[in-house]
Amino acid sequence: MITKWPKLVPFVVSVLTFVSVLSAEAIAEIRGSGDLGLVVERTDGAVKILETSTNRFLSRVEGLGDLSHASVVYSRDQRYAFVFGRDGGLTRVDMLKGEISQRILQAGNSIGGAISQDGRLVAVSNYTPGGVRVFDSETLELIADIPATYNDGQSSKVVGLVDAPGNRFVFSLWDAGEIWIADMSAPNAPEVTRFQNVGVNPYDALITSDGRYYIAGLFGEDGLALLDLWHPEQGVRRIIPGYGKGSQKLPVYKMPHLEGWAIAGNHAFVPAVGAHQVLVIDMNSWSEAGRIEVKGQPIFVMAQPDGRRIWVNFALPDNDTIQVIDTESLEVIASIQPGTGVLHMEFEPRGEEVWMSVRDLNQVQIYNTQNIEQIATLPASKPSGIFFTARAHRTGL
């Protein structure tokens, strides 16, 4: 089941000479970078840089291309954001100067990225032409190209790319039904371990915060694919047969995001695909431990940093609502309606406040997590993803 594939096909990357767009309010002074973050303005190709200590925006950076499905990772010094755009753009944003430091178009269509444990390598997973490309995080020079080739040379879309301890990247091949581990110990010559027949159409994945378990959702069949990275020799196994597209009773309006899975104590809380439920998984046995009825089809199911509550947003037509679940009673303890198009949430690192993008109100709203009361509203144009620099220090984020 496991085969090694260390060879790489060189690939020419188009590097755009880029004149950075410096915002008027750009930060010029010496300051810490631990309380920064950014909000994606999805239709403007822009990001707004924020400060959580004062709940305000500091600057706005334009020129990031198509951000209709964007994600972000941070450099280990928390100065630079790497923004992965839908158009294959990889943009390195200087959070302190409020400007773009580099930008390349590394592929035709990309879906996400990750930064290596040591912070030296940024990897991007691509739809077109498929595969994973790995770049130097300082220069954005191409370091390695890993085509996702299967069968007779077909190329697979790659999804669910995450970093793992040991300077590894792990990702899933949508078309091939495979999970790959790329060990980047020698950055120019990744050593790839392939797991075949993991399930039909893995569509997204997560890694637990300790970097041990990689779990892919399967679009083409029931259940999830689980890989224990402490024991790759045991291969991938199928868990939670009640999960996934095969069991759905309702049309799926939007695929849930698996990066948002929540772990509290021994329980993982995951969005049930297509059902109005949050699944509870017992992580000791990897079996289902319960289902919580919620208002709609959950998209992001996120735990507060203290694990005491789970916050859930929903697909249409319930995308105006957030529900909050108590992790002890497994009951919904609050429902709020921030407005239509609540697309994403991000908790401050020690959990006292949560930021939310409310697309159709052109607002970012900030709530106190203890009493679930709104404490601030900031203007943003069609905001989507929110990403704080504290992610730099977390595996898988």
Added chain:
Amino acid sequence: MITKWPKLVPFVVSVLTFVSVLSAEAIAEIRGSGDLGLVVERTDGAVKILETSTNRFLSRVEGLGDLSHASVVYSRDQRYAFVFGRDGGLTRVDMLKGEISQRILQAGNSIGGAISQDGRLVAVSNYTPGGVRVFDSETLELIADIPATYNDGQSSKVVGLVDAPGNRFVFSLWDAGEIWIADMSAPNAPEVTRFQNVGVNPYDALITSDGRYYIAGLFGEDGLALLDLWHPEQGVRRIIPGYGKGSQKLPVYKMPHLEGWAIAGNHAFVPAVGAHQVLVIDMNSWSEAGRIEVKGQPIFVMAQPDGRRIWVNFALPDNDTIQVIDTESLEVIASIQPGTGVLHMEFEPRGEEVWMSVRDLNQVQIYNTQNIEQIATLPASKPSGIFFTARAHRTGL
């Protein structure tokens, strides 16, 4: 058992006018603060500011007083270190400028400190005159004074001070045998909840990384005192009767530090007081799950961020050794001898390297955590505690 005690006795703090000592190599340029840290030079009253991305020192700051037992917390923007000295000194160090921004002598003899969840308040636990004082993290102005008064007005030494979710501080009273929660929702009027008769002489404590469980070690009797902060109404209960001074067979050369306790999966790994063992605690039942024989009396028992291995240092005469335990097999898989006086360790936030102070060699050594090989050595004068800025984003650190 629980009584409320909201009143405070005002206390005049002597603020020292301080001329900061700016090192020659001080950092002047704009830079991120996520990969910084400091090493305490315990006999020089100095700290060396370090950068984990390059494994080097950036600058040295002097004038911090008696650092023979020092600890450090960080501001939420990761720019400022708050250094708690043995002499009651509280020093705010600007990590980016490499200089002291403020310094006060807030008591005669202090033992440790914490920063509130929201980052606005810094608390110090004192031996002389006892109690906890709370300061504004921007100005070091006194915000609240919480005398640890018990019985007929006696003052207790305070130990085991940590932050907890809900902007609370939790601490233990050595002389009184009590645990207190101070809710700082109204910073000028802390609301104190007292738990009495928790055990004889609590000497140190820890809080789990989710901020739920506060556990104090007891010097005067067997066992530990456990407080579930999700359920303070259940009070404090005694756990692990095999733990503690009462059961010791050997003289205790140095009290272990409880902040260093390690949690991996459902197991907590703790130093057995006075015995050559690491105790394994099942966190579901809070009962003992095993004992691992080690070379000497453990002091710090610390988990890698990925939870896969536990690193242990020891009291005299074994303080030249580090042992590494595999958390699955519960076996010692490596013993290394960095040199006499291995006082402290700190893992890089995503765990790829670990820094160690080797006092008698005047060295800080850096190891790759995967192959346990030394990769760098840096000079430092009698180094003790090592603290990275990533602690800013963690509860209880």
